[in-house]
Amino acid sequence: MHLTTVVVRNVFRRPARSALTVAGVSVAVAAVVALVGIARGFERSLRAVYESRGVDLMVVRAGSTQRFSSVLDESLGEKIAATPGVAEVLPGLAEVVASEDGDMTGIVVQGLPLGPGPLGRLQIVSGRNLQPGDERVVLLGRILAQGLGKQVGDMVEVVKGHAYRVVGIYDASNVFENGSMILTLKDLQRLMGRQGEVTHFTVITVPKDRQSVEQVAERIRALAPNLDVLPMREYIETSVEIRTARAAAWLTSTIALIIAAIVMVITMLTAVFERTREFAILQAIGWRQRRIIQMILMEAVLLAAAGAVVGTLLAILLTQGLARLPQTGRLVSGEIALDVVLQGFVLALMLGIAGGLLPAWRAVRIAPTEGLRHE
Amino acid sequence: MSDVLVRADRVSKTYEDGRIHAVAEVSLDIRRGEFVAIMGRSGSGKSTLLNLLGGLDRPSAGAIFFEDQNLQTYGDLAWFRARKLGFVFQSFHLLPVLTALENVQIPMFETIRSAARRRERASRLLALVGMDGRQNHLPKQLSVGERQRVAVARALANEPALLLADEPTGNLDSENALEILRLLARLHREQGMTIVMVTHDPELASFAQRTIQMKDGRIVA
Numbered sequence: 001m002h003l004t005t006v007v008v009r010n011v012f013r014r015p016a017r018s019a020l021t022v023a024g025v026s027v028a029v030a031a032v033v034a035l036v037g038i039a040r041g042f043e044r045s046l047r048a049v050y051e052s053r054g055v056d057l058m059v060v061r062a063g064s065t066q067r068f069s070s071v072l073d074e075s076l077g078e079k080i081a082a083t084p085g086v087a088e089v090l091p092g093l094a095e096v097v098a099s100e101d102g103d104m105t106g107i108v109v110q111g112l113p114l115g116p117g118p119l120g121r122l123q124i125v126s127g128r129n130l131q132p133g134d135e136r137v138v139l140l141g142r143i144l145a146q147g148l149g150k151q152v153g154d155m156v157e158v159v160k161g162h163a164y165r166v167v168g169i170y171d172a173s174n175v176f177e178n179g180s181m182i183l184t185l186k187d188l189q190r191l192m193g194r195q196g197e198v199t200h201f202t203v204i205t206v207p208k209d210r211q212s213v214e215q216v217a218e219r220i221r222a223l224a225p226n227l228d229v230l231p232m233r234e235y236i237e238t239s240v241e242i243r244t245a246r247a248a249a250w251l252t253s254t255i256a257l258i259i260a261a262i263v264m265v266i267t268m269l270t271a272v273f274e275r276t277r278e279f280a281i282l283q284a285i286g287w288r289q290r291r292i293i294q295m296i297l298m299e300a301v302l303l304a305a306a307g308a309v310v311g312t313l314l315a316i317l318l319t320q321g322l323a324r325l326p327q328t329g330r331l332v333s334g335e336i337a338l339d340v341v342l343q344g345f346v347l348a349l350m351l352g353i354a355g356g357l358l359p360a361w362r363a364v365r366i367a368p369t370e371g372l373r374h375e
Numbered sequence: 376m377s378d379v380l381v382r383a384d385r386v387s388k389t390y391e392d393g394r395i396h397a398v399a400e401v402s403l404d405i406r407r408g409e410f411v412a413i414m415g416r417s418g419s420g421k422s423t424l425l426n427l428l429g430g431l432d433r434p435s436a437g438a439i440f441f442e443d444q445n446l447q448t449y450g451d452l453a454w455f456r457a458r459k460l461g462f463v464f465q466s467f468h469l470l471p472v473l474t475a476l477e478n479v480q481i482p483m484f485e486t487i488r489s490a491a492r493r494r495e496r497a498s499r500l501l502a503l504v505g506m507d508g509r510q511n512h513l514p515k516q517l518s519v520g521e522r523q524r525v526a527v528a529r530a531l532a533n534e535p536a537l538l539l540a541d542e543p544t545g546n547l548d549s550e551n552a553l554e555i556l557r558l559l560a561r562l563h564r565e566q567g568m569t570i571v572m573v574t575h576d577p578e579l580a581s582f583a584q585r586t587i588q589m590k591d592g593r594i595v596a
């Protein structure tokens with residue numbers, strides 16, 4: 001017999017209480033894995049939008065880390081294009097709208113210039129792409145179209161009182177784009193009353209090595225006052241949306257973890273209290289305090305590990321479910337990165353050790369003669 | 376090696392800020408191979424004395440010498456208990472989730488690294504107490520008499536120099552009580568085991584070579 005045998009038997013001795021502990025831990029792990037996983041997935045798909053286009057630099061108004069609040073003059077594009085090292089520059093206008101059609105809020109509308117750029121590279125799965133001369137027409141991302149229940153030929157109210165005809169549905173490789181809609185830049189500027197304005201420029205450079213990209217960024221910064229020129233990765237990581245999503249995920253997770261820790265400590269303390277005499281016996285027949293502490297910690301870690309497994313499964317079910325819901329599908333990819341799962345396991349392990357320490361200390365604090373009298 | 380295994384030298388144990396004298400200035404020698412019974416009414420201090428002899432408790436005054444070494448000099452009494460002592464309790468105190476064979480292995484965690492050797496020795500000890508047929512039974516599947524035999528086997532796990540038994544038959548009917556006493560007597564006779572047993576039953580005490588009477592924390596006879 002090994003110590004693990006004793007540990008496993010002890011855990012199964014009170015199935016209901018062990019299940020309660022596992023449930024507490026699993027809820028916390030599920031919250032961490034699902035929420036952090038979703039935040040990460042969101043970040044990943046946002047990055048994929050630009051990486052798939054080979055975008056190196058993002059030009060926005062200084063201080064406006066929230067993309068939608070940036071305002072730039074469209075004519076700046078010509079100056080950027082003339083900068084040495086710039087291979088391609090594209091203006092973009094992004095707005096956030098709410099649709100009453102499908103009861104959805106926070107839908108991103110992108111205004112893109114006609115031509116071979118990102119618009120030309122879109123994979124149209126139904127209908128057609130935007131064409132010169134198009135007015136009051138819109139392309140819907142696959143997931144958004146599903147959520148709104150719209151097909152090619154249907155009308156969509158982009159802004160209250162302004163119905164646009166859906167001419168095509170596209171499928172991008174990420175949930176972020178698939179959950180948004182695209183108008184021509186001109187159309188969106190007119191609709192929003194922002195003629196001659198864009199929110200950002202995306203810049204592709206040659207060559208693409210770090211140093212050259214940084215040099216190009218420096219040149220663009222000199223073109224006009226108050227310009228933020230950021231490498232793509234940095235731009236995404238520092239954006240308010242991503243930071244808010246991350247903070248919200250961790251905030252919720254921390255609360256869940258604290259509750260789990262309390263459940264863990266209470267159930268373990270109860271278990272240890274019930275077994276006071278047993279620990280006294282073990283000490284009387286020669287077990288060192290270290291071994292008793294080790295046994296209790298192993299029991300706690302075993303429960304926490306079971307909680308981590310159950311919690312991860314819950315998180316997968318949850319994100320898969322959210323990815324399928326029309327209200328959330330355009331934000332949740334349903335994939336969870338392995339390192340987020342690992343993070344969940346590490347946290348569960350820490351919960352186990354933290355939750356087991358106090359009960360373990362309590363168990364060996366009582367003198368054997370005193371414990372032997374305990375009924 | 377001295378003939379005396381355990382010596383209590385003017386040992387006292389007081390509780391609650393010195394008001395209650397559980398054991399008062401007791402001096403006592405237990406020789407190797409002796410079977411001693413400690414008798415007395417409840418509250419006479421006999422269990423406290425047993426706990427002091429077994430290093431479960433430290434005396435308030437005086438000293439316990441085990442094989443001529445003062446127990447006070449042991450930093451870790453658990454080390455001493457694991458290697459030198461076997462305890463048999465009134466209520467058996469087997470772990471309910473472990474089988475007879477597994478219960479006997481518990482004290483060996485401190486002394487034997489190999490799980491196979493622990494198992495092998497536990498099996499041998501269960502045979503010694505006549506429990507070889509019921510190794511894989513849980514305590515609740517055993518009769519009270521059988522449980523106490525398993526507890527005796529567990530007490531012998533690390534080949535102790537001294538076996539301490541605190542009312543080992545207190546929870547047994549007279550037939551089972553006699554069985555356990557015969558087992559202890561056999562261990563004493565055949566293995567030369569030194570045994571100190573606390574009891575309040577004169578009939579059971581008659582199995583011992585020597586009987587010590589306690590009253591109000593002192594040895595009276």
